[in-house]
Amino acid sequence: MARKERRVGYGLPVVLAIGLHLGVLVLSLLHWPASEPEPSSASIVKATLVSTETATDQAQRAQEAQARAAEAQKQAEQDAKAKQAEEDAQAKAERQAREQAAKQQQAEAARQQQLEAIEKARQQAEEAAQRRAEEAEQAAQRQAAAEKQRKAEAEARRQAEAEKQRKAEEARKQQAEAEKQRKAEEARKQAEAEKQRKAEEARKQAEAEKQRKAEEARKQAEAEKQRKAEEARKQAEAEKKRKAEEAAERAAQAAKQAAQQALDQSIAGEEQAIANARQAAQAANGFKNLVKRAVEQAWIIPASASNQLRAVVHLTLLPTGELVDATIQKSSGDPTFDRSVLQAVERAAPFREMRDLPPSAQRQFRDFNLDFNPEDVR
Amino acid sequence: MKRLTPYLCGWLILLFSSLASADLTIQITKGSDQAIPIAVVPFAEQDGTLPEDIADIVSNDLARSGQFDPLARSALVATPHTSDQVYYRDWRAVDSNYVVVGQVTPQGNDYRIQFELMDVYGEKRMLGEAVTVSANQLRAGAHYVSDKVFEAITGVRGAFSTRIAYVTAQGAGDDRQFALHVADADGHNGQQILGSDDPIMSPAWSPDGKKLAYVSFESGNSAIYVQNLATGQRVQLTSFSGINGAPAWSPDGRRLAMSLSKDGQPEIYVMDIGSRGLQRLTNNDSIDTEPSWAPDGQSLVFTSDRSGGPQLYRYNLGSGQSERLTFTGNYNSRGRFSPDGKTLFMIHRGNDGFHVARQDLDTNRLTILSDSRWDESPSVAPNGSMVIFATQQGNRGVLSVVSADGNASYRLPSAQGDVREPAWSPFMN
Numbered sequence: 001m002a003r004k005e006r007r008v009g010y011g012l013p014v015v016l017a018i019g020l021h022l023g024v025l026v027l028s029l030l031h032w033p034a035s036e037p038e039p040s041s042a043s044i045v046k047a048t049l050v051s052t053e054t055a056t057d058q059a060q061r062a063q064e065a066q067a068r069a070a071e072a073q074k075q076a077e078q079d080a081k082a083k084q085a086e087e088d089a090q091a092k093a094e095r096q097a098r099e100q101a102a103k104q105q106q107a108e109a110a111r112q113q114q115l116e117a118i119e120k121a122r123q124q125a126e127e128a129a130q131r132r133a134e135e136a137e138q139a140a141q142r143q144a145a146a147e148k149q150r151k152a153e154a155e156a157r158r159q160a161e162a163e164k165q166r167k168a169e170e171a172r173k174q175q176a177e178a179e180k181q182r183k184a185e186e187a188r189k190q191a192e193a194e195k196q197r198k199a200e201e202a203r204k205q206a207e208a209e210k211q212r213k214a215e216e217a218r219k220q221a222e223a224e225k226q227r228k229a230e231e232a233r234k235q236a237e238a239e240k241k242r243k244a245e246e247a248a249e250r251a252a253q254a255a256k257q258a259a260q261q262a263l264d265q266s267i268a269g270e271e272q273a274i275a276n277a278r279q280a281a282q283a284a285n286g287f288k289n290l291v292k293r294a295v296e297q298a299w300i301i302p303a304s305a306s307n308q309l310r311a312v313v314h315l316t317l318l319p320t321g322e323l324v325d326a327t328i329q330k331s332s333g334d335p336t337f338d339r340s341v342l343q344a345v346e347r348a349a350p351f352r353e354m355r356d357l358p359p360s361a362q363r364q365f366r367d368f369n370l371d372f373n374p375e376d377v378r
Numbered sequence: 379m380k381r382l383t384p385y386l387c388g389w390l391i392l393l394f395s396s397l398a399s400a401d402l403t404i405q406i407t408k409g410s411d412q413a414i415p416i417a418v419v420p421f422a423e424q425d426g427t428l429p430e431d432i433a434d435i436v437s438n439d440l441a442r443s444g445q446f447d448p449l450a451r452s453a454l455v456a457t458p459h460t461s462d463q464v465y466y467r468d469w470r471a472v473d474s475n476y477v478v479v480g481q482v483t484p485q486g487n488d489y490r491i492q493f494e495l496m497d498v499y500g501e502k503r504m505l506g507e508a509v510t511v512s513a514n515q516l517r518a519g520a521h522y523v524s525d526k527v528f529e530a531i532t533g534v535r536g537a538f539s540t541r542i543a544y545v546t547a548q549g550a551g552d553d554r555q556f557a558l559h560v561a562d563a564d565g566h567n568g569q570q571i572l573g574s575d576d577p578i579m580s581p582a583w584s585p586d587g588k589k590l591a592y593v594s595f596e597s598g599n600s601a602i603y604v605q606n607l608a609t610g611q612r613v614q615l616t617s618f619s620g621i622n623g624a625p626a627w628s629p630d631g632r633r634l635a636m637s638l639s640k641d642g643q644p645e646i647y648v649m650d651i652g653s654r655g656l657q658r659l660t661n662n663d664s665i666d667t668e669p670s671w672a673p674d675g676q677s678l679v680f681t682s683d684r685s686g687g688p689q690l691y692r693y694n695l696g697s698g699q700s701e702r703l704t705f706t707g708n709y710n711s712r713g714r715f716s717p718d719g720k721t722l723f724m725i726h727r728g729n730d731g732f733h734v735a736r737q738d739l740d741t742n743r744l745t746i747l748s749d750s751r752w753d754e755s756p757s758v759a760p761n762g763s764m765v766i767f768a769t770q771q772g773n774r775g776v777l778s779v780v781s782a783d784g785n786a787s788y789r790l791p792s793a794q795g796d797v798r799e800p801a802w803s804p805f806m807n
Contacts, residue, residue: 282718292404301409303445304534336533343475368402375407
């Protein structure tokens with residue numbers, strides 16, 4: 001886009017510049033065909049090859065062309081001024097000559113003179129008008145040219161300015177871009193560095209940890225080893241000590257035993273009695289549970305029984321566990337129910353396990369009660 | 379002193395335990411759920427030509443009640459026929475609580491049945507009786523023995539001499555035949571008392587056991603009849619338009635409750651049999667049916683769907699008010715009171731079908747009794763110990779009996795065809 005604009009921007013001024021030069025050349029050729037060409041162009045230039053670089057050469061050439069153009073322009077302006085001055089001088093001389101001729105021919109007939117004079121005046125007027133018209137045209141042409149040039153200059157300036165600005169802008173943009181890139185690059189580099197640093201750190205840490213663990217394990221193993229050795233040593237020591245103590249103890253015990261034997265023998269009977277009593281209590285409890293289980297198993301609760309029915313049976317047993325007697329101590333009021341509980345006792349008896357009871361416990365069960373009270377009947 | 383303390387304690391323990399022994403009482407709170415072991419020794423007979431085995435019938439009766447476990451004949455240790463011959467120790471040895479002995483002697487055309495019951499553990503003779511029956515009543519004689527033994531041991535009157543009525547249906551389509559039968563409670567001695575091409579339903583025993591009320595469609599419409607069993611005479615009691623159904627005798631035998639739809643929906647009515655006067659008890663938009671009297675005659679239980687599904691309600695004749703009795707499940711129908719009025723038997727729909735169930739009217743606890751799935755028409759034995767009901771075996775309707783506690787059940791010998799709607803008679807004497 002910018003490139004296209006630039007192309008359009010250069011085209012017009014070039015054309016205008018060429019047009020201006022051509023115009024100036026035409027004017028100078030039209031009015032001053034006899035004028036001498038530039039002395040510089042005619043003079044002989046002794047040229048020496050300083051550099052073969054085409055790029056600089058071209059640039060120089062462009063500069064030279066520009067310089068030449070400027071000079072040609074200056075020359076053209078000078079020429080134009082000179083031409084006017086000469087024209088003015090010529091016009092003055094002609095007028096003076098005409099005045100002189102008029103004065104000399106004053107002798108001629110006044111009428112003819114007058115006619116001539118009128119004719120001349122007419123011609124002069126015509127010439128003057130023509131000249132003025134030409135002058136006006138020239139002025140207009142000059143003005144147009146000047147205007148063109150001014151415009152061209154302005155355009156060139158604007159163009160140059162725009163170019164400069166664009167370039168500046170471009171440069172700025174480039175710089176910004178570069179800056180951005182630089183920063184991004186920097187950040188990336190930094191991140192990379194950080195990453196690397198961290199990885200390195202982790203690696204180092206892992207390594208350190210590994211090392212630490214290994215060290216620890218080693219230490220532990222060592223400690224364990226030491227501890228075991230210590231323990232073994234201690235144990236050996238303790239064993240030794242214990243044996244010594246035991247030996248002492250045995251000796252002491254033997255003496256003590258000998259001393260206490262007499263007393264112990266005297267209490268032995270009573271100790272036995274206590275043990276028997278405890279055993280009897282335990283046995284009694286076991287027998288109680290046995291009777292309960294046996295009677296419950298043998299009791300067929302009548303279908304007509306309700307939860308309210310309750311009967312107590314008194315039992316008398318022989319030490320062998322045989323049932324001597326079972327009587328209703330407290331009747332339920334329902335003969336069927338009473339019969340069922342008596343049958344249950346009879347069915348469950350004899351309770352031969354009673355023979356295994358210690359005599360003290362046997363005494364408890366010589367007679368006791370059974371309280372029949374069904375918890376969950378239908 | 380320090381050494382002496384434990385000895386002192388020991389003596390104290392002994393002292394207290396010996397004191398305690400004077401009051402030692404062991405609590406017995408549970409029983410065995412086994413049936414009562416009993417030995418029924420074969421009855422002596424003179425020539426061995428008796429057409430019925432009395433002891434066998436008695437054993438079967440007692441066993442069916444679920445409350446007895448008769449000793450197998452092969453396990454009998456002796457065969458005494460009188461109490462003199464009974465050695466209690468023998469029967470103790472086989473764990474029998476009771477022994478039944480007896481003998482049958484011909485007396486002209488009749489037979490005299492003597493029997494005795496002994497309490498083995500109590501070593502006591504509990505019962506000694508004799509009954510004379512005709513040759514074709516030997517089974518009834520045996521049931522009489524069962525009744526007496528049952529009552530002596532359980533304290534509850536035996537119901538082995540009672541009867542059952544039931545309806546049979548045979549054939550299919552136009553050939554379908556309906557019949558009303560009466561038989562012994564054990565299913566023997568069945569007799570047809572009515573036959574019809576049209577359905578017969580809802581037989582109901584009069585309280586004296588001499589008449590049956592039932593519904594017959596023989597006239598093309600339902601109608602309630604009452605038939606005298608001895609004479610075969612019968613009368614049509616109702617033939618209102620619509621449903622004439624579910625007759626139920628009042629305990630005094632003078633009134634009949636029933637379900638009539640003559641005024642719209644089926645409602646409960648009570649008819650005075652003498653005057654044929656009709657009293658309407660219920661009046662609403664729902665179906666009220668299957669009335670049954672409480673033993674005291676003061677109220678009736680009936681089935682109503684007024685709450686949506688069938689539930690049981692009690693109509694109080696004094697107040698004229700109905701109250702709902704069943705709340706367990708969404709189907710409870712055909713209520714029947716136990717003889718003591720404390721329990722209600724019914725058909726209850728559970729998760730897996732229709733069962734006979736029992737509800738305690740004090741606690742309202744409902745217990746499912748039967749394990750069959752399509753049970754209907756429960757009817758309670760007059761002693762309340764058993765419930766007879768109809769159920770399905772394959773595609774056939776059969777009769778089944780379950781004990782009131784649900785522990786025992788048996789199936790009656792199957793008659794021909796479909797059997798349904800059993801009704802247990804009252805005591806006959």
